[in-house]
Amino acid sequence: MSSTLYKNYLLQSEPNKFSLDNLKDGEMIVNMGPQHPSTHGVLRLEVVTDGEIVTDVAPHIGYLHRCFEKHAEHMAYNQTIPYVDRMDYLAAMNSEHVWCMGVEKLLGTTNQIPKRVEYIRVLVTELNRIASHFVAIGTYGIDIGAFTPFLWMLRDREHIQRLLEWVSGARMLYNYIWVGGLYYDLPIGFEKRCQEFIDYLQPKLDEIDTVLLENKIFIDRTANVGILPMDVAINYGCSGPMLRGSGLKYDLRRVDGYSVYPELEFDIPTGTGLVGSVGDCWDRNYVRALECRESVKIIQQCLDRLQGDYKRTPDFDPQAACPKKLRTTGTQELYFRAETPRGELGYFFRTTDRSDVPFRCKGRSPCFSNLSVLHEIAKGCMVADLIAIVGSVDIVLGELDR
Amino acid sequence: MIQEAVTFEELKDFIVATFGAEVVVAEKADDLQPYLVLQTERLAEVCLALHDHEQTYFDFLSCITGIDNGPEAGSMEVIYNLYSIPYDHHLMLKVQVPRNNTPDQAIPQVPTLSHIWRTADWHEREVFDMVGIYFKDHPDMRRILCAADWEGHPLRRDYELQEYYHGIKVPFDQHNELNGFKGEPQQLVGQPTPFSDKREKPE
Numbered sequence: 351m352s353s354t355l356y357k358n359y360l361l362q363s364e365p366n367k368f369s370l371d372n373l374k375d376g377e378m379i380v381n382m383g384p385q386h387p388s389t390h391g392v393l394r395l396e397v398v399t400d401g402e403i404v405t406d407v408a409p410h411i412g413y414l415h416r417c418f419e420k421h422a423e424h425m426a427y428n429q430t431i432p433y434v435d436r437m438d439y440l441a442a443m444n445s446e447h448v449w450c451m452g453v454e455k456l457l458g459t460t461n462q463i464p465k466r467v468e469y470i471r472v473l474v475t476e477l478n479r480i481a482s483h484f485v486a487i488g489t490y491g492i493d494i495g496a497f498t499p500f501l502w503m504l505r506d507r508e509h510i511q512r513l514l515e516w517v518s519g520a521r522m523l524y525n526y527i528w529v530g531g532l533y534y535d536l537p538i539g540f541e542k543r544c545q546e547f548i549d550y551l552q553p554k555l556d557e558i559d560t561v562l563l564e565n566k567i568f569i570d571r572t573a574n575v576g577i578l579p580m581d582v583a584i585n586y587g588c589s590g591p592m593l594r595g596s597g598l599k600y601d602l603r604r605v606d607g608y609s610v611y612p613e614l615e616f617d618i619p620t621g622t623g624l625v626g627s628v629g630d631c632w633d634r635n636y637v638r639a640l641e642c643r644e645s646v647k648i649i650q651q652c653l654d655r656l657q658g659d660y661k662r663t664p665d666f667d668p669q670a671a672c673p674k675k676l677r678t679t680g681t682q683e684l685y686f687r688a689e690t691p692r693g694e695l696g697y698f699f700r701t702t703d704r705s706d707v708p709f710r711c712k713g714r715s716p717c718f719s720n721l722s723v724l725h726e727i728a729k730g731c732m733v734a735d736l737i738a739i740v741g742s743v744d745i746v747l748g749e750l751d752r
Numbered sequence: 753m754i755q756e757a758v759t760f761e762e763l764k765d766f767i768v769a770t771f772g773a774e775v776v777v778a779e780k781a782d783d784l785q786p787y788l789v790l791q792t793e794r795l796a797e798v799c800l801a802l803h804d805h806e807q808t809y810f811d812f813l814s815c816i817t818g819i820d821n822g823p824e825a826g827s828m829e830v831i832y833n834l835y836s837i838p839y840d841h842h843l844m845l846k847v848q849v850p851r852n853n854t855p856d857q858a859i860p861q862v863p864t865l866s867h868i869w870r871t872a873d874w875h876e877r878e879v880f881d882m883v884g885i886y887f888k889d890h891p892d893m894r895r896i897l898c899a900a901d902w903e904g905h906p907l908r909r910d911y912e913l914q915e916y917y918h919g920i921k922v923p924f925d926q927h928n929e930l931n932g933f934k935g936e937p938q939q940l941v942g943q944p945t946p947f948s949d950k951r952e953k954p955e
Contacts, residue, residue: 683784
């Protein structure tokens with residue numbers, strides 16, 4: 351294929367937003383991605399630069415669009431769970447949890463879930479949240495030149511993956527949380543191993559603070575870079591660590607109080623501008639690091655209760671409350687949301703009469719809204735800082751493009 | 753939080769008192785999640801008031817969903833899920849527009865909300881891309897997930913895949929046929945690959 355033909359195809363499929371005619375003197379368009387490690391997947395950034403200064407940026411997304419919503423319209427609710435896993439592949443347990451809670455609310459069985467099932471669900475989602483934040487912070491270190499913390503964090507994430515593999519049989523994409531229950535109870539001896547892991551992890555979290563977050567080079571690269579004011583964040587629909595990094599104490603686990611989170615004690619860390627200004631890239635990562643500690647607290651409480659009040663019994667069946675037929679009644683519309691490591695993941699369902707297939711299902715991805723603020727906070731920064739800003743948003747393209 | 757959560761009835765009364773009774777076309781209060789159906793033309797001013805008024809203050813637009821009800825029903829819907837962070841209350845709004853059943857009819861139009869909530873910018877682009885509803889006065893109405901020269905809107909009920917996209921056959925594999933895709937059977941197109949003629953045929 352000749353190069354001009356190829357160029358024409360590229361421009362037809364995904365034309366530039368900015369045209370060369372409207373550029374000011376000295377400006378140029380630089381294309382970043384879609385295949386570039388610092389874009390965390392297949393994200394294409396069209397950057398207008400004036401020398402080293404970014405004057406505008408337009409993200410082009412959709413390279414990993416896999417028609418999740420179309421698939422969901424053709425499959426029963428329980429059959430969609432593996433697809434939900436593949437949306438946010440770094441935090442599959444959290445996505446499953448949201449989906450199953452949404453469907454349970456449609457069916458009206460939210461209050462019939464056994465407590466032990468709820469605690470196991472929270473336990474595995476919080477383990478997965480730590481794993482996801484470890485990838486976020488670790489790859490962010492790589493983006494701005496710190497390689498060692500990444501290897502350390504993937505080493506520790508590996509333990510979580512092995513624990514979850516022991517639980518569910520899969521390392522990343524679990525299909526473990528089912529509508530109305532779980533695939534299987536925790537394996538025998540899991541609580542003890544998980545306790546050992548928690549004890550092992552706490553010093554490692556201190557280590558990451560020391561080696562990465564308090565590192566002078568890291569602070570120089572991230573403090574006062576990509577400052578996101580709180581009102582802009584809310585207006586752009588940002589959620590999760592992105593919004594909490596801007597100083598708002600807003601966590602759906604507390605606000606909506608779903609599952610057993612009202613019975614658990616944990617804090618909501620927010621960005622305070624410790625080394626720079628509130629809402630900069632450092633704050634967002636610091637919030638993630640603090641959230642790992644909160645997740646450890648939650649896991650500890652879950653383990654205590656799973657060995658105490660909601661102990662394993664021989665006749666416990668985690669699939670007991672799973673409905674045999676997922677028939678919803680009448681035309682209902684529901685938007686259900688919950689907190690994943692990246693923010694507010696929501697599913698909108700419309701059901702039709704007596705069917706186990708939704709008429710329409712929409713996934714509201716947190717990364718989608720979080721990334722849309724990029725052009726607002728990247729204007730006027732350096733090209734190298736643009737990489738730091740994109741990394742601090744913590745996008746997962748599988749979820750962004752669905 | 754600052755004060756008691758506002759009920760759905762109070763929100764409806766607020767809208768009716770400010771804009772008149774005709775702005776609320778329909779309502780459903782007893783559902784799992786109650787909603788109001790608003791007049792399409794006046795959606796933007798109602799939402800601006802809901803966003804700015806100190807007693808409602810819906811500062812967070814969670815989700816915009818476009819729904820195609822199919823050619824028989826002849827209508828399309830856009831659903832907005834609003835949330836107020838300080839007051840902790842939800843509101844689901846809906847507008848309904850006639851559907852264009854053939855390509856030569858006018859594309860359905862809904863006023864944009866991207867000047868009120870900037871997050872609506874990308875969500876509306878996605879609705880346009882997926883079900884083909886045009887948002888009036890939107891600053892940048894392009895496709896967002898599909899390619900710019902993709903034909904049709906995939907989440908419409910009568911959507912049919914295009915046959916070729918830049919010379920690539922779109923119904924890609926024979927699994928499509930097994931899954932109920934009613935197209936032509938897969939045929940090898942283009943030049944034979946270096947391996948295709950060397951492969952042994954099964955006896």
